[in-house]
Amino acid sequence: MTAAAGNGRACSVLITGGAGFVGVNLAAHWLAGGERVRILDSLIRPGSERNLEWLQQHYSDRLDFVHADVRSPHAVATAMQGVEHVVHLAAQVAVTSSLVNPVFDFDVNASGTLNVLEAARRSVRAPSLIFTSTNKVYGGLEDLRLRAEGQRYMPLTERVRARGIDESRGLDFHSPYGCSKGAAEQYVLDYSRSFGLRTTVFRMSCIYGPHQNGNEDQGWVAHMIRKALAREPITIYGDGRQVRDVLFVDDLVDAFAKARHDIDKLSGRAFNIGGGAGNTVSLLELIRQLEQLLERRVALSFDGWRIGDQRYYVSDTGRFQAATGWQPRTEIASGIEALCDWLASSEPQLSYGHMAASAAPMDAGRLGVSG
Incomplete structure (x- = not known):
């Protein structure tokens, strides 16, 4: 399975973590376009x-x-x-795992990124580089004033309601994961300033789509869909009203392609990348969409809030849109259905069938949270 690096052949792109969910979609895009792609991956992550x-x-x-x-x-x-271009995706990706083993989290996310930067800096011809960071660099957003509106939280500040959080927001690393990714992204930006590397940072929100092997710690959209298809109960941490903007992976791949093309003018800058204000959903709202799609109930249980879990985070992607013309094209309903189809076709044990006619109908008020 392992090939020697290069194998005597030049590659256009190196994708670290390229066998992961985002990496496989990105690699397939460039491979289908006729490019030669090199993947570096430890294959630790399931799937x-x-x-x-x-x-x-x-x-x-x-x-x-x-x-x-x-x-x-x-x-x-x-x-x-x-290689001419690097997309650095390899990472320890879960807040919960970083709390269990913060040293491993730092070694992969911070030290691993420094290894990638040093290798690029010492190359005969330094490649351009895109690094994937996280919205967790903005912290818990505890100062954001919110109110519950139906099955979601919404900010009281009109600008945030309309557009989300932009890059002028101060950094406030929460959890070892937030610290390691935040430190790594600052190194990526500084290597542009200090050494002239052509680098940019994507502060990504919730990405979902085919080839995602999500769990409740990371990749929550795929995790919930898989649980629903398997007719297994879903645990929601908190009250389920927390809101995220979600981005279908095809739209993220398009963002990578545009950033690669425009890397010279984007270099040294960080950009929020997510579904934006037009693609937001709360956990409870996602459950309701799944119930409507599957025409059956989804069993739920609730547990306490988890460290670093923002009650509301929506990316203002205006900076990247203004720089490149990019914008998301996939609506949530279409993306969810596409992921359901992929999961059901790739994992035969998952049931995409509808609820039996004799079963009780869905209760429209069933998802409400008391208190």
Whole structure:
């Protein structure tokens, strides 16, 4: 399964963490366009081996795979040889995991990113680089005044209601995960300033779509859909009114392509990337959409709020739209249905069938939270 880096062949792009959910979609896009792509991945995350096998089945003639970890400076430097562009996706991705093992979280997210930057800086011809950060760099947003409106929280400030949180918001790293990703993104931006690398940062919100092997700690949209298809109960932490903007992965791939094309003018800048104000959903609202799509109830349970869980976060993507012309094109309903279809087709044990006719109808008020 492992190929030597380069294997004597030049590659246009290196994607670290390229066997993950975002990476496999991005790699497929560029491979389908005729480019040669190199992936570096440790294959630690569940589902990554299956994603890699899918890529190899479809694009084996143009795909190079390096089975390695970004914590290895030598492996990263070797994989970097001869590439023109890097997308650095490899990361420890869960707040909960960072609380259990903050040292591992730092080693992967902060030290691993520094390895990638140093390899790029020391290359004969330094490649351009896009780094994926997180909205968690803005902290818990506790100062944001909210009120409950039906099944969601909404901000009282009109500008935030209309557009979301923009990049002028001060950084406030929460949790070891927020700290490690925040530190990493600041290194990425500074390597543009200090060493002249062409780098940019995507502060990403909630991405969803095919090839996502989500769990309740990360990739929550896919996690909830999988649970619903499997007719298993879903645990909601908090009251379920927390709101996020969600972005279908095809639209994210388009954002990567535009950033790569315009990297010279985007270099040294950070951008919010998400579904924006036009693609928001609360946890309870997502459950309701799934119930309508599946025509049956979804079992729920509730637990306490988790550390660093923002009650409201919506990306203002205006800065990136103004710079590149990009905007999301996939509506939530279409994206959810596409992910349901992919999960049901790729995991035969999941049921996409409707509720039996004898079952009780859905109760329109069933999702309300007391208190």
